Amino acid sequence: MYTQILIPGIEPPLQIESLFFAFSPDEKTAARIAELALQLREKCKLKGRPLRAERFHVSLYHVGDYSVVPQNVIDQAQQVAKTVTAPSFELAFDLAASLPNSRDNKPFVLLTDENNTAFATFQRTLGLRLRMSRLGRSITATSTPHLTLLYDNRTVLEEPVATVRWNVQEFVLVRSFQGQTRYEQLGSWPLQASPLA
Numbered sequence: 001m002y003t004q005i006l007i008p009g010i011e012p013p014l015q016i017e018s019l020f021f022a023f024s025p026d027e028k029t030a031a032r033i034a035e036l037a038l039q040l041r042e043k044c045k046l047k048g049r050p051l052r053a054e055r056f057h058v059s060l061y062h063v064g065d066y067s068v069v070p071q072n073v074i075d076q077a078q079q080v081a082k083t084v085t086a087p088s089f090e091l092a093f094d095l096a097a098s099l100p101n102s103r104d105n106k107p108f109v110l111l112t113d114e115n116n117t118a119f120a121t122f123q124r125t126l127g128l129r130l131r132m133s134r135l136g137r138s139i140t141a142t143s144t145p146h147l148t149l150l151y152d153n154r155t156v157l158e159e160p161v162a163t164v165r166w167n168v169q170e171f172v173l174v175r176s177f178q179g180q181t182r183y184e185q186l187g188s189w190p191l192q193a194s195p196l197a
Contacts, residue, residue, distance in 0.1 A: 019066070060171060084171075
């Protein structure tokens with residue numbers, strides 16, 4: 001069993017857990033994204049290590065950061081998710097770029113210039129349910145859908161890439177252990193199958 005050694009005068013590092021809702025690509029799409037990440041890393045002369053395929057996701061809502069996510073917050077988020085119904089839809093990405101921020105490690109992401117009405121509609125619906133539940137003031141939305149490939153100090157301007165698309169069939173609740181490159185999926189909820197034409 002691991003026991004942390006405490007040294008007088010030196011505080012142990014603060015553990016942070018984040019809770020968020022997201023869309024995750026299926027395994028086949030995630031593998032394609034992983035391959036694309038390696039190609040773009042070489043082409044753009046980046047040094048950051050691509051995320052593992054199982055960590056690829058498109059954020060919907062960030063519920064909050066905690067030293068340990070309280071079980072009642074998880075339970076409440078899961079209850080909210082059960083009330084959300086929406087049709088499945090296609091999500092596509094055809095651009096890659098660095099997202100500007102003040103940190104050295106900038107997210108290098110997939111973006112899209114396609115109309116994402118279905119994404120925005122789903123996000124609004126989930127956001128309304130979260131606000132109605134009074135889950136917390138820290139709930140924030142991701143207005144532009146993006147999928148992080150890696151983090152790097154260099155800034156890459158927007159450039160077209162081979163389109164990656166998949167049919168979104170579920171959304172998930174994820175606990176992220178910051179600094180540990182580890183995610184824990186706490187639940188998944190299906191979207192309704194699109195009616196056949």
